[in-house]
Amino acid sequence: MSLYISTIVFAVAIVLFCWSCYRRFRLLLIGKAEDRFKDAGRRIWNVLYYAFGQRCTVSHGYRFGWNHLVLFWSFMILLVANTEFLLEGLFPDYISFSLLPVDIYHPLAVLIEIASVLALLAVCIAITRRLAFPPSYIEARSRDAFIILGLIALLMLAFFGLHASEIAQGSEEAASYMPVSEFLASAFLTNVSPGSLTGYIEAFWWLHAIVLLGFLNYLPYSKHMHILAGIPNVFFRSLTKVNTQPREEFKKGNVYGAGKIDRFTWKGLFDSYSCTECGRCSDNCPATATGKLLNPRLVIHDIKVNLLKNGPLITERKETVLPLIGGGREGSISEEVLWACTTCGACMEVCPVFIEHVPKIVDMRRALVEMSAKVPDELLSLFENTEQRSNPWGIVPAEREKWAAQADVKPFVAGETQYLFYVGCFGAYDARSRKVSIAISRILNSSGISWGILGKDELCCGDSLRRLGNEFVFDRMVLENIKIFKEKGIKKIITQCPHCYNTLKNDYRQYGLELEVIHHTEFINEMIKSGKLKLNGAKDMGNLVFHDSCYLGRYNGIYEAPRSVIASVTGKAPIEMDRRNDRSFCCGAGGGRMWMEEGTGKRINVERTEEALKKNSGTICVCCPYCMTMFEDGLKGIKADDKVQVLDLAEIVSEALK
Amino acid sequence: MLIVTCVKQVPDTTQVKVDPVTGTLIREGVPFIINPFDTYALEESLRLKEKYGFKVAVISMGPPNTEVTLRKALSLGADEVILLSDRAFGGADTLATSLVLAEAIKKLGQTQEVAMVICGRQTIDGDTAQVGPGIATRLGYSQLTLVDHIESLDLKAKKIVVRRRLEGRHEIVQAPLPAMISVLREINRPRYPTVPMRLFAQDAPVTLWNNKAMGLKEDTIGLKGSATQVRKIFSPQREKGEIIGDGIKDPKAAAGLLIEKLKEKNIVCL
Structure with a gap:
């Protein structure tokens, strides 16, 4: 009778679980198509390395990642044990580990016993951490977390209870291979009557069964869907660095950007399922850190909530009830949140399951700009200026080559000149950055290569417009630039600005244009290494602190070149800030934020400048005109500009030239 | 009811230089833009359209390439755009220009009731601020210049109340409709076009009215109909400070x- 009931309970619970999964995963089909299967070999390797190797959680100095590693591997072992438990529940006479040969059964018993102990320990550590010292970047004491941790703990206790009772009863022949259960049996169950033991066994068995089945059925409805979606999401991760956004096709009747949940790709939606709200993205987000409304973890959470709410309606071709943008409640993302992103990519860099936050934010910005023209006032003039005069300020294009009067510069001649020095809007118009352009031209001349500029014919690369979601105008600008590059036969470009660098290198590639784009830090590094640049030693600049630009570092992996140049010029490595390399903290100007007001919370550039000053710096070295502006403003803001200077790497090198 | 917005395509004057030898404008490579003040006029028309359900017609007199500016107006939400273009219109001063525009508004008025004509305060190339008032005079409309806010509009009583910004003070004026309003930059913030509207505007119809369609006397339009003639253009010499x-x-x-x-x-x- 009991057997009959258990089989039914198990069958119903498993069917329910499968149905829940089906309901959840079916919603992904409303997303747009995207190929994330190509190159399966590399994808499987990623799964082995990042998921099973847990390289994704034990990274970036997150020590509690080790706890996740222990729990993960205990789970993997217990997955085998619990599958057996489920199947044994369904087919008790045919499936059981005890039917295996003892040479396999005994080691397996030890392994499961160890895994259970470790899982229990890991759960205790997790609960203690949440209660005693909760990290600021997650909702550490969420109900969801305690339910799942409690269920796991209960599962382990039931497991030990069951085995201890069986050992005390004498029905477990592998007792000596279950040290913990055996200890519990001898410590607590020696004086229990055989009749009661049978009752204990029955009770623990049912407890184990109900908790396991409950756990299983709880997963699809909680943030712990991560357990089901995390590993697949590693499989589906982008195989290239996420340093650009996809193109859009402009023709009548098309819809642009993601203004509704079904405008994301299926992978974009799947990202939200794989998130377990660990909060590492928020921990590294410069907007979150300075009190802005943006919190990348919540953006992903809201996408998930929106999908669960609207997905079924869209599948049934009904009207959606919760707007994706601006609904003012959970499951809807406010415009202010979307405009707060600097696209620095710190969130994506640290995400253990490779969620792609930035493209989603840009996609939603596209919906605001392209479909409803809802744009912060400051951006209207930026858009008009860039579209009409190909620079953010709307300055007359003829002034683009004015800086060159102060330097030894030649125009780029098709068929003769080898390298184009793409000066960029800042380098050409901004008074401070013009000095950097002059420094770079000195370096280029000293290195003896053939180079030139486009002068007043140079156009803006369009970086800010693309990150701000104005893809329509960006698209036109790219086509105009490509026309010029092709006419002049330009193949090799040296840029001053990391944003021009990334845009020409990674965004323009989508248009079939393969350029060799070199940032000036890379170029200088190469020239010093090959001995073409002769240095004389730098003058004293005080403590030299180096700041990583997001678009150079995280976006393109250039961390070593500037450091090695500094070491060559000054004879010693730069002083490092606490947040550096791939965990560097944005200056606050990326993603079009350069052109917007920063009204909420602390200013990002002030936060970063203060961090630099902690190192007792005399000079802050940057490689980006945005960073330059933000640090100089930051220093003025805290009245430290008379003590500390900001220099571009090129200026330091130019000064040290023989 | 119809609102007619008058716009002009102008050379981007910040990029125009005067040839010091010949005294003529160097137009080569200078882009044409919609007269900045007119964008505020168009925005105000569109806001009134949204509030009261007007139709917005945009008219412009100029060479055929003015079509670009009119398409921009379409992308922002204008219902109808009319290009007044004919060699005979060329070389017009404000007197002759206001005649062609006023006649075009009359022609529009044959099929629909015109409630308002909205213009920018002035153009950035001529800077006269005379065409708007010229239209009002020719059509006998109320003339409301330098408006920085529309206070109220009563379509039943056919009355409009606006705020004019004068030197150091504001003036609230009530006037009967139809009226010609010329607006200041402060009146609004022009919108940005959506992509679907831009694509729509790319091949939406632009109506062309040449003088055949307008039927105006040759000696009242263009250079012949102008009371002023440009003799010389020069940059004023500035004395150096001491x-x-x-x-x-x-x-x-x-x-x-x-x-x-x-x-x-x-x-x-x-």
């Missing part, structure tokens, strides 16, 4: 010298 005293070493003495100089020129009297 540096007196040394404000860094001896600011007191420099200030004294400055006061003497001002007294000498009768700018201050002490």
Whole structure:
């Protein structure tokens, strides 16, 4: 009778679980198509390395990642044990580990016993951490977390209870291979009557069964869907660095950007399922850190909530009830949140399951700009200026080559000149950055290569417009630039600005244009290494602190070149800030934020400048005109500009030239 | 009911230079833009359209490439755009221009009731601010210039109340409709076009009215119909300033010298 009931309970619970999964995963089909299967070999390797190797959680100095590693591997072992438990529940006479040969059964018993102990320990550590010292970047004491941790703990206790009772009863022949259960049996169950033991066994068995089945059925409805979606999401991760956004096709009747949940790709939606709200993205987000409304973890959470709410309606071709943008409640993302992103990519860099936050934010910005023209006032003039005069300020294009009067510069001649020095809007118009352009031209001349500029014919690369979601105008600008590059036969470009660098290198590639784009830090590094640049030693600049630009570092992996140049010029490595390399903290100007007001919370550039000053710096070295502006403003803001200077790497090198 | 917005395509005057030898404008490579003031006129028309359900017609007199500017108006939400273009219209001053525009508005008025004509305060190339008032005079409309806010509009009583910004003060004026309103930059913030509207505007119809369609007397339009003729264009010579005293070493003495100089020129009297 009991057997009959258990089989039914198990069958119903498993069917329910499968149905829940089906309901959840079916919603992904409303997303747009995207190929994330190509190159399966590399994808499987990623799964082995990042998921099973847990390289994704034990990274970036997150020590509690080790706890996740222990729990993960205990789970993997217990997955085998619990599958057996489920199947044994369904087919008790045919499936059981005890039917295996003892040479396999005994080691397996030890392994499961160890895994259970470790899982229990890991759960205790997790609960203690949440209660005693909760990290600021997650909702550490969420109900969801305690339910799942409690269920796991209960599962382990039931497991030990069951085995201890069986050992005390004498029905477990592998007792000596279950040290913990055996200890519990001898410590607590020696004086229990055989009749009661049978009752204990029955009770623990049912407890184990109900908790396991409950756990299983709880997963699809909680943030712990991560357990089901995390590993697949590693499989589906982008195989290239996420340093650009996809193109859009402009023709009548098309819809642009993601203004509704079904405008994301299926992978974009799947990202939200794989998130377990660990909060590492928020921990590294410069907007979150300075009190802005943006919190990348919540953006992903809201996408998930929106999908669960609207997905079924869209599948049934009904009207959606919760707007994706601006609904003012959970499951809807406010415009202010979307405009707060600097696209620095710190969130994506640290995400253990490779969620792609930035493209989603840009996609939603596209919906605001392209479909409803809802744009912060400051951006209207930026858009008009860039579209009409190909620079953010709307300055007359003829002034683009004015800086060159102060330097030894030649125009780029098709068929003769080898390298184009793409000066960029800042380098050409901004008074401070013009000095950097002059420094770079000195370096280029000293290195003896053939180079030139486009002068007043140079156009803006369009970086800010693309990150701000104005893809329509960006698209036109790219086509105009490509026309010029092709006419002049330009193949090799040296840029001053990391944003021009990334845009020409990674965004323009989508248009079939393969350029060799070199940032000036890379170029200088190469020239010093090959001995073409002769240095004389730098003058004293005080403590030299180096700041990583997001678009150079995280976006393109250039961390070593500037450091090695500094070491060559000054004879010693730069002083490092606490947040550096791939965990560097944005200056606050990326993603079009350069052109917007920063009204909420602390200013990002002030936060970063203060961090630099902690190192007792005399000079802050940057490689980006945005960073330059933000640090100089930051220093003025805290009245430290008379003590500390900001220099571009090129200026330091130019000064040290023989 | 119809609102007619008048716009002009102008050379981007910040990029125009005068040839010092010939005294003519160097137009080569200078992009054409919609007269910035007119974008506020169009925005105000569109806001009134959204509030009261007007139709918005945009008219412009100019060479055929003015079509670009009219398409921009379409992308922002204008219902109908009309290009007034004919060789015979060329070389017009404000007198002849206002005639063609006024006649075009009359022609539009044959099929629909015109409630308002909205213009920018002036163009950035001619800077006369005369065409709007010229239209109002020719059509006998109420003339409301330098408007920075529309206070109220009563379509039943056919009355409009606007705020005019004058030097150092505001003036609230009530006038009967139809009215010609010329607007200041402060009146609104022009919108940005959506992509679907831009794509729509790319091949939406632009109506062309040449003089065949308008049927105006040749001696009232274009160069012939103009009361003014351009004889010469030149950049005014600016006299160089004079540096007196040394404000860094001896600011007191420099200030004294400055006061003497001002007294000498009768700018201050002490």
